[in-house]
Amino acid sequence: MKRAFITGISGFVGRHLRDELICEGWDVLGFDIRPAGENVFVGDLSDRAALTRAVVDCQPDAVFHLAGIIKSTDPKAYYTSNLFGTLNLLDAVLQMEKRPKIVLASSSAVYGLTKSARPITERSPLRPVTEYAVSKVAQETAALRYHYAFGLDLVIVRMFNLLGPGQSPDLACSAFARQIALAEISEQNEIVTGNLDAKRDFVDVRDAARAFALLAEKSEAGQIYNVCSGNAVSIQQCLGEMMSQSKKQLSARVDPARVQKNDVPVQVGSFQKLNKATGWNPRIPINESLTDLLNDWRERVRRGDPPSESKIS
Template sequence: MARCDTPGTGPDGPVRRVVVLGASGFIGRQVSAAVRAAGGEPLLVARRPLADATSRCIPLDLIGGGPDALSRLLDTERPAAVVNAAGAVWSRTQETMQQANHTLVETALAAIAAASWRPRLVHLGSVFEYAPPPPGTPLDERAPTRPTTPYGRSKLEGTQAVLAASEAGRADAVVLRLSNVIGAGTSPSSLLGQVAAQLRAAEAGQEAVVRVSPLRASRDFVDVRDTADAVLAAAALPVGGRVINIGRGEAVPVRAMVDRLIEASGRPTRIVEGAGAGVRTNTGLDWMQVATGTARRLLGWSARHSLDSSARELWRATATQTSPPASPSPAQH
């Protein structure tokens, strides 16, 4: 496993060892890779062992197993940070979302409170915790939290638990509310994941037919590599007790992202839009743009990767992707 004495990204000192919850998922894998790239040591926590793990993996069931095992791990390993990249996306059942997005968070908080070693907790929330904004109004951290979907409500309950623990002194924690995260490893159940699957399914040299529900929404997309950079900054900098929105800061038509993915594939394609024609990401937000001033001010962070690059990485990764990640990420829409 990777190990170095001088990784890190902040004035509080280097982030040497990081426990990544949900390490088998889309964002968890990228966070783990970013920790290794920075010279740190990720400890991968997932429900099942990872066959392709390049770092130490600790199988833990945080929903069914309680907090004791994680608390012992924290005291033994003394990590600088715990990143909660676990969670269930909008396409899962309400019970699954409640357990993964709230119950698991409460278990992690109980483990941190019981441990003698106190790491920074970086909790990955979602901008879908907010009330739908009027078109043209960027979402900042002062926006009201009135989610309109079961996914958003379950994510908000997890965030509220983290903020309450931080305020009570039971955890040193920061919440990153992520916009629509895309890139290599994007969930096959998401809109872009399903478009990629339809493109891959086309016979060589034949026109691909991509069937989708009407592409009317505009969303704020952010590359998973940029997201991981924000996580590392939040793990190292003195931003405990804060909510910080993470996005590119622009509303991009979903149709434009589908077009980018088609261009990355290089395949002749016909898009068929219609009710029931394909996946529908019913998130309650048809227009969304994230205000990024807080992330720039507190984390020194802004998105660096272009959406064209994100689309290319997404397409490249689908060549070997055969099944959804075992632990879905917080924001794959």
């Protein structure tokens, strides 16, 4: 049986990837800052010794590196986790006699302000505009150095905008779904938003998990792969779809404080390279993703669950 080691296993992508790998017959272990059941080592990426022990003890055939910070008020935290945490993991892998495949999660944020409406390929220039995006560029660069310098069998996955059950409300569509779910059980009738004009390439997290699993077995070392749908959809359309599914009449109000500076107007990717390598295509349509996200928030609100944290991918 093949063995997988997932950092950030209790996070949004991590939980879905764990389920995907188990369905494919993998033995799955993980590393997370939070306790997450059996077969999960608890620790922080900054704890080099603990991370090394976990990786060496696990002896995985594949390492999926999902852990990292996506939102923080401290700019240095992005580099501590996303860059130096990744270096700690790669150094841990170097201690292994039989080195595993490494599938490293990056983000379409590295492309930043694109100057063309054409789909972004892996060869498109990088123009990061946020601290998070810069930290991911640094992470990618460091990881590729380990591939070229030490021969690590490593690939990078640039995920575009994910959707699906279990998502943190720090991201727009999930924030809308949470507000709608709360409004349905209260007297609230207004959904507060940021910029609704931006267009994004949305892909279901379950499709993304399937891409990670495929890349562990069907990818070329040192390569970068986009995971996306190839379609640009406005934030307004996403909000409208979920509001149309609401059990009560709702209205939307743009809060200027929620409009991000340097917001990228349009971003759409190409997954041709991923398709050629693995045969992957997105299967879950966006309306289904939005419905599942909204229903998930209805259940979370019913249970009184706190909002998901955003520190782990």
